[in-house]
Amino acid sequence: MQIKTLAEFAAEGSMPDILFWVGCAGSFDARAQRITKAFAQILNHVGVSYGILGKEEMCNGDPARRAGNEFLFQMMAYNNIQVLNGYGVKKMVTTCPHCFNIFKNEYPALGGHYEVIHHTVFLQNLINEGKLVLKGGGSFQGKKITYHDSCYLGRGNGIYEAPREVLAALDVELVEMKSCRSKGMCCGAGGAQMFKEEEAGKTRVNWKRTQEAIDTGAKVIAANCPFCTTMLIDGVKKAEKEEEIVVMDIAEMIAQSLQETSLNNTGQ
Amino acid sequence: MQIVQQLLFILLATVAIYLFARNVGRIRRNILLGRNEPESDRKDQPSTRWKNVLLLAFGQKKMFKRPVPALLHFFVYAGFVLINIEVLEILIDGVTKGGPYHTFEHFLGSFYGWVIGFFEILAVLTLIAVIIFLIRRNILKVPRLNMNELDGWPRRDANTILYIEIALMTMLLLMNSAEGALHLHSGEAGGFLISQLIAPALSGLSDPSLHTLQVLCWWGHIIGIFAFLNYLPYSKHFHILLAFPNAYFTRLEPQGAMRNMQDVQNEVLYMMQPELAPPPPAEGETTPAPPRFGARDVQDLGWKNLLDAYSCTECGRCTSVCPANQTGKKLSPRRIMMATRDRLEEVGRLINAKQEWKEGGKTLLHDYITVEELRACTTCNACVEACPVGIEPLDIISQLRRNLVMEESNAPGEWNAMFSNIENNMAPWKFSPDDRDKWMEEMNAAG
Structure with missing residues (x-):
């Protein structure tokens, strides 16, 4: 198309x-x-x-x-x-x-x-309406995954469950971070921080937030925001975990799972 | 003798209530120095607003995100609200009899014993809670209650309130126990639910000394209440009153929404569509002063921001969840509220002294809140979400930032670059607008 x-x-x-x-x-x-x-x-x-x-x-x-x-x-x-x-x-x-x-x-x-x-x-909505059918989670099935609430989707607009339900459709094992949902910690990019250096402090916001994600033992950090994704990837690099942990937008996870199932289908 | 006591009581009550009313009047005047809130002036949707008062203020819904302090706080809160019924009785007794009389007993009969017994339980719970609060503050040193921004007056203020509460509750229990011991002497059942347990310990005292103890505690309790009442307007503890209106006036829009600037919106509209601009003022008419962009001082903020400042009890839930503060930046949302109140009080004092407020000298921006603090905010709304009484530190931060950028052109170089990229390339980065749909071309080419 x-x-x-x-x-x-x-x-x-x-x-x-x-x-x-x-x-x-x-x-x-x-x-x-x-x-x-x-x-x-x-x-x-x-x-x-x-x-x-x-x-x-x-x-x-x-x-x-x-x-x-x-x-x-x-x-x-x-x-x-x-x-x-x-x-x-x-x-x-x-x-x-x-x-x-x-x-x-x-x-x-x-x-x-x-x-x-x-x-x-x-x-x-696509999943609920039956328009998007996921045949199992593909490689995400049963995998330990943590979800990062972005501030503007979560606290800003009260949307906490929809992304989690999409992850549930992928059949993942969702593990929550120390601070999640309305208490979720910022990735550090909001308020135009993305475009400037942080003020002096003990550590960076994204490093601290990524550490919370790493502490869950999850292999995938699921995000819903391009800025959060950037910040979390940087945090994973800082912790030298890029070999073990990937940061993915939920859309990427769905797309990958669709691709895998269609590959399987053509394989049969 | 009784008439002297009655007169003394009436005099005390009148002075206490007058002074309190005067201070409340000044605080109200200070809050109304703020700008009107946009559109509804926060008076729309009354049913939702009353619901917030019930849930947030009366029900303390957000407090219960941290169950232990919430439960302890609930004891003190219930104690405060309900023991006031007994204070009402003391007031009536004082005016009519000049001392303890149990006016309500004559209306309530045997039920009275239960009511007072219940109050005594609350008094004990309050005592326990307050002692734990003191331990949390001064021995366990809970981090959010021991930050540098609390050094000096804020820390003394917090402890003073707790000591006053201990004194008030002790006197209440001691008063009832002394009376209970008197009853024991005359062979009756002594005291109410809790005081009957303390009464036997006091029964060694003679009748006159017990009577003196009871009357002293009665006077001590009510004088303590009057003193407390007049301490409140100077203290962070004023939240016990303002939490209610603050919950009513708290924002109802999603937290992500930022205040619109109608003035700037109109400027842009008239620039783009000059035919919509109002005609220039006729000869002799004065052009209205250009609006202030954002907030430089307290009177540039909305009145709700100023109400927020007086409603803050410095609990620090906001600061403890602030990502900037957690990572060691200078920003602390609680300090933003404290600084706003300090500045507003300062402006209020200037008005009191000169009767007329003249601008000049210090401002909230720079002198009370620094650029470094403002810059560190990620606008994540964690502080707003955390506040049990609906205070919005972020709204103040945003308005101060607007003033910095729009009136002082004070922005870090990277932000200026970002602004110019948006202006020239329609994106915050320096990419060619022609490449905006390159990803689509790549996808379409791949099929």
């Missing part, structure tokens, strides 16, 4: 059911692109009618707003709303909890009203 932009859809006189808002990390960051591709593979596999904005997508202004630059945020929001409303976008899914939060909670006051779904919730 070919992925198309909304501009291409419009040229054909049609519109997809849902916009996949990729986000800057998902578009440009080499590691996060793998999450984007994994999620797109799942959407293709299920046959969801979706499009992306492509070159018309712009930063929604989250890091600028969190850093205190409201002017820049408002500029970006204005421009994005022009584009989104221009296409008549009603519904969007995103693989980034920061994009999810800002569209869901902060764009409405500026005239951008959309139904916004985070990809872990979208995946859970």
Whole structure:
């Protein structure tokens, strides 16, 4: 299935059911692109009618707003709303909890009203509706996995269960960290920290958080945010555990499991 | 003699209540120095707000995330709320009789014994809890109760409150026990549920000394209460009153949502669509002063931020879950609240002294809260989630950060680079906007 932009859809006189808002990390960051591709593979596999904005997508202004630059945020929001409303976008899914939060909670006051779904919730819905069928967890089955609650999905928006239910569908052995759900510790990237050095301290936030994940004995750290993924990977490297522990977005885990089962099927 | 005591009591009560009311009035004035809260001014959805009062303030729902201190705190809280019924009786006794009289006994009859017995149990539970609190603070040195930011007055304040509570509860029990011992002397059953256990120990004393002890404890208890009442407005312990309105006014939107800046939104709108801009002021009309961007001082914050500052009892649950603080950064959400209150009190004192507040001199930003603290925040909302009474340190941090960036252009170099990347390349990194869908092209090419 070919992925198309909304501009291409419009040229054909049609519109997809849902916009996949990729986000800057998902578009440009080499590691996060793998999450984007994994999620797109799942959407293709299920046959969801979706499009992306492509070159018309712009930063929604989250890091600028969190850093205190409201002017820049408002500029970006204005421009994005022009584009989104221009296409008549009603519904969007995103693989980034920061994009999810800002569209869901902060764009409405500026005239951008959309139904916004985070990809872990979208995946859970696909599973519940029977559209996404996982034949066992593949290589994740029975594997010890811990899940990192991102701040903007968890505390920010109260979504704790959907990602865990998706993991349950993979038949993993979920082990929780010392601080999880509403007490989950930040990865250290939020509030535009991703884009600057940390202040002086005893250690780094991501190193401490990753240590909590390592202490569970899990072999996979499941995440739902491209920034958390980056921070946790750095933490795993710092602890010199990259041979034993992988950090994966939940979409990547689903995509991998789909691939494995389809390989098995062709093998039979 | 009785009339003298009555008059003395009425005088004491009047002075205590007057002074308390004056201080509360000043605190109210200080809180209202804050800006209006946007939109509903936090008065929408009253049923949800009352539910929060019931769950958070009355029910102490969030306290129970840490069960041990929650249970102990619940004893003291229940003791405080319910023993106040007995204080009401003392007030009535004092005004009508100038001393202990048990007015309520005449209404409640035999049930009265049960009520007072129940209060005595609460008094004992409160005593136990308060002693454990003192041990946690001063001997076990629970980390969140022993940080440097508590040095000096905050630590003394915390201990003072605990000592006052010990004194009050002891006097209450001793008063009932002395009366119980008097009853024993006259061959009746002595005292209530707990005091009957203490009464025999006092029965060696003579009737006049027992009577004096009872009256002294009665006066001591009520004078202690009046003193406590007037200590409250100066203390972090004011949370026992403000926790309730603070739970009512706490935010109802998802925690992830940040306050919008309508002024800036309009600026951008008028820049993009000049036809929507209001006409320039006519000749002779003055242009309204440009709005302050973010917060530089306490009066730039919303009134709820200032109510938060007075509602904070410095328990440190916020700081103990702050990722920046846990990793040794200077930021402590509790200190943000303490600094805001300190600054607000300072501004209040200036207003009291000069009757008119003039800007100049110190500001909340820089003089009370440093740039280094503000920069360390990851906006993770752990502090907001942790607060049992719905305080939002993050909201203050965000507003101060806005002032730093928008009025002082004070941002680390990396942030400035990020801003310019967003402005020029539509992404926080320096990538070509043309490459935004490169991943799609790769996928489509692969088939």
